[in-house]
Amino acid sequence: MKLIAGLFAAVLLLSSCSAHIEDYDDTTPDFALFEYFDGQVEAWGMVQDYTGKQTRRFSVTIDGTIKGDSLTLDETFLFDDGEVQKRVWQIERNPDGTYQGTAGDVVGVAKGKSEGNAFHWVYELEVAVGDDTYILTMDDWLYRHDDKHLFNRTSMKKFGIEVGEVTLFFTKNQ
Known part of the structure; x- marks a missing residue:
């Protein structure tokens, strides 16, 4: 019984330590998702496994177009092993x-919110690993640094356990 109580206390402690989007309310510059991704953006990053070991590196070109309250992000990923992946996001700004x-590889609907210089985005992603496909929960945090740069950390979880992390750096082409 003490073990169960201890585990429950640890889970509560860890969950209370996580960041909340409201923590960034007074930070600048404003994230402005549509403004930043309107046009061409380049990014580069890496994937790390649960031990922190780098498993892949990649670059991304992103072409963003806005129509009303809709943003389309056409992303092309080039991995260090030569693999190319495409993802096209359709993002809606709610009232x-x-x-x-x-x-295409997102299960259901991603949901996000911005406050100050931060944007928090959560979704499930189908990830191919060899001949298998896994559905991972992506806990995605983006932070605007200035007019041209932002950075991103994404925790990848399976059954609530972190299995990896993605780190990305973005630069907006003028």
Whole structure:
């Protein structure tokens, strides 16, 4: 019984330590998702496994187009092993200031919100590993640094356990 109580206390402690989007309310510059991704953006990053070991590196070109309250992000990923992946996001700005999005390898609908210089985005992603496909929960945090740069950390989880992390750096082409 003490073991169960201890595990429950640890889970509560860990969950109370996580960041909340409201923590960024007074930070600048404003994230402005549509403004930043309107046009061409380049990014580069890496994937790390649960031990912190780098498993892949990649670059991304992103072409963003806005029509009303809809943003299309056409992303092309080039991995260090030569693999090329495409993802096209359709992101909608809701009247309450939140966002929702879909893409071909996203299960269901991604949901996000921005406050200050931060954007928090959560979704499930189908990830191919060899001959298998896994559905991972992506806990995605993006932070605007200035007019031209932002950075991103994404926790990848399976059954609530972190199995990896993605780190990305973005630069907006003028």
